[in-house]
Amino acid sequence: MVTQQTPTAILETVRSDPHLPGEVDIVIVGGGIAGVSTALFLAEKGLRVCLCEKGQIGAEQSSRNWGWTRQMGRDPSEMPLSIESMRIWRSFDTQFGIDVGYRETGITYLCRNAREIREAEGWAETGRLFQLPQENLDAKRIADVLPGIEPGFTFALHTISDGRAEPTMAAPAIAAGARARGASILTECAVRGIETAGGRVSAAITERGAIPCSAIVVAGGAWSRLFLGNLGIDFPQLKLLVSAARIDNVSNVPEMPVGGGDFAFRKRLDGGFTIALRNTNIAPIVPDSFRLLPEFLPTFVKSWRELKLRIGRQFVNELAMPRQWALDGETPFERVRVLDPAPHEPFNRRAVRNLRRVFPAFSSARITDDWAGLIDATPDGVPVIDQVEEQPGLFLSSGFSGHGFGIGPGAGMLMAQLIAGETPLVDPAPFRLARFRPNGRKNAIRLTPIAGKA
Numbered sequence: 001m002v003t004q005q006t007p008t009a010i011l012e013t014v015r016s017d018p019h020l021p022g023e024v025d026i027v028i029v030g031g032g033i034a035g036v037s038t039a040l041f042l043a044e045k046g047l048r049v050c051l052c053e054k055g056q057i058g059a060e061q062s063s064r065n066w067g068w069t070r071q072m073g074r075d076p077s078e079m080p081l082s083i084e085s086m087r088i089w090r091s092f093d094t095q096f097g098i099d100v101g102y103r104e105t106g107i108t109y110l111c112r113n114a115r116e117i118r119e120a121e122g123w124a125e126t127g128r129l130f131q132l133p134q135e136n137l138d139a140k141r142i143a144d145v146l147p148g149i150e151p152g153f154t155f156a157l158h159t160i161s162d163g164r165a166e167p168t169m170a171a172p173a174i175a176a177g178a179r180a181r182g183a184s185i186l187t188e189c190a191v192r193g194i195e196t197a198g199g200r201v202s203a204a205i206t207e208r209g210a211i212p213c214s215a216i217v218v219a220g221g222a223w224s225r226l227f228l229g230n231l232g233i234d235f236p237q238l239k240l241l242v243s244a245a246r247i248d249n250v251s252n253v254p255e256m257p258v259g260g261g262d263f264a265f266r267k268r269l270d271g272g273f274t275i276a277l278r279n280t281n282i283a284p285i286v287p288d289s290f291r292l293l294p295e296f297l298p299t300f301v302k303s304w305r306e307l308k309l310r311i312g313r314q315f316v317n318e319l320a321m322p323r324q325w326a327l328d329g330e331t332p333f334e335r336v337r338v339l340d341p342a343p344h345e346p347f348n349r350r351a352v353r354n355l356r357r358v359f360p361a362f363s364s365a366r367i368t369d370d371w372a373g374l375i376d377a378t379p380d381g382v383p384v385i386d387q388v389e390e391q392p393g394l395f396l397s398s399g400f401s402g403h404g405f406g407i408g409p410g411a412g413m414l415m416a417q418l419i420a421g422e423t424p425l426v427d428p429a430p431f432r433l434a435r436f437r438p439n440g441r442k443n444a445i446r447l448t449p450i451a452g453k454a
């Protein structure tokens with residue numbers, strides 16, 4: 001029998017504030033890891049913050065993910081932010097008193113063929129460039145680092161300062177930390193759009209009324225493109241369906257997250273494991289697949305091995321979804337409080353079979369739940385963390401392309417610093433929205449601080 005252990009069933013519920021606040025400095029749209037981290041670091045600076053979540057805090061991608069917090073495999077342009085994010089994960093407990101279930105266990109990636117070894121060795125160069133503590137493991141070291149593994153692997157990449165956190169704990173705990181520092185947190189409160197005065201953002205219009213503010217951060221995950229589209233702003237973003245499962249009844253398996261070409265697992269704090277088929281995702285064909293084909297074609301070509309194109313209900317649902325709306329009636333955000341797509345169960349079952357071949361300890365594993373999430377991908381797989389140049393006072397933190405859990409805390413700190421006009425913890429240039437505009441890479445950054453120490 002399948003028990004009720006889906007991420008949303010065990011997600012820590014953050015109750016909503018009963019009333020809208022008065023005027024605030026910043027409204028944040030979305031209570032995933034990006035939104036709550038931004039709220040925390042803005043509230044730390046003493047700014048007045050209100051976070052609005054259309055459903056429940058963390059209920060979309062941020063609770064459904066595998067819980068890997070890794071620098072390994074990151075695009076070089078994301079490395080500085082990944083490194084800073086790991087510092088924040090480590091310090092949540094000690095510096096902020098927030099328990100996110102973080103454990104610095106290290107992460108190991110096992111290579112099964114020459115192509116995977118070449119790719120891992122290639123990435124190890126990036127790791128060395130950033131002085132990441134890491135080790136290339138040979139067959140003997142693999143057996144030392146991963147006791148219980150079947151012999152056969154001759155190469156693995158092991159990053160020592162990577163780790164894992166608990167997705168069902170993290171976003172709610174960070175939201176509670178933001179609230180403890182003065183932020184308002186509203187759930188079941190969709191933001192329908194924005195109001196402007198003199199060309200600048202002047203209010204967020206929610207389903208419960210207006211919140212006057214001078215800045216809005218869109219951290220809407222898979223919904224950001226739709227939200228910005230209603231404002232006439234193009235944000236190229238497509239969704240990919242990733243399935244995962246929980247398994248129980250396994251012991252004597254490493255504490256660290258381990259991936260191979262066709263499996264991934266992470267031990268959970270509750271003793272179970274989150275597992276998935278690695279490098280195999282479903283790309284649902286939707287109307288945006290055609291609209292955004294020119295931008296995404298190079299990615300599709302590069303990742304054809306990993307993507308399974310599927311046409312189904314989502315095409316019809318998105319075709320029927322309004323792309324423009326007035327702010328005084330129901331919007332798509334209120335109609336879908338939580339994106340809860342059906343998992344592709346055969347992938348999860350295949351992942352368990354693959355795992356059993358590599359770690360016999362998984363022979364007795366039993367799937368006790370399956371779920372899926374829709375990840376929000378940009379054409380280059382790097383997020384946008386930036387001011388939206390077309391609309392003064394509007395900021396965007398989205399497009400985390402399947403790895404935003406790990407870098408979410410750093411993204412939150414960076415966004416808070418950009419808004420406050422402080423020196424950013426990393427160079428924000430790789431995260432600019434303008435890179436997706438014609439001649440975008442040449443545009444200068446023009447940030448208008450709304451407050452802060454400069």
Ligand SMILES: Cc1cc2nc3c(=O)[nH]c(=O)nc-3n(C[C@H](O)[C@H](O)[C@H](O)COP(=O)(O)OP(=O)(O)OC[C@H]3O[C@@H](n4cnc5c(N)ncnc54)[C@H](O)[C@@H]3O)c2cc1C
Pocket residue numbers: 029030031032033034035052053054055056057058059060061062063064065066067068069070189190191192219220221222223224227242243244333337338372373374375397398399400401402403404405406407408
């Ligand atoms: C199965 C799976 C496995 C993954 N594994 C990993 C991993 O191991 N490591 C890793 O780093 N990343 C992983 N990821 C990716 C990671 O989960 C995401 O990149 C990250 O959670 C994105 O956070 P977010 O805050 O941008 O979006 P989300 O968590 O999706 O949050 C966005 C929120 O905005 C809300 N919202 C949208 N529009 C509105 C509106 N108009 N008004 C109010 N609220 C709104 C939504 O309801 C939602 O709660 C995985 C993802 C999936 C699906």
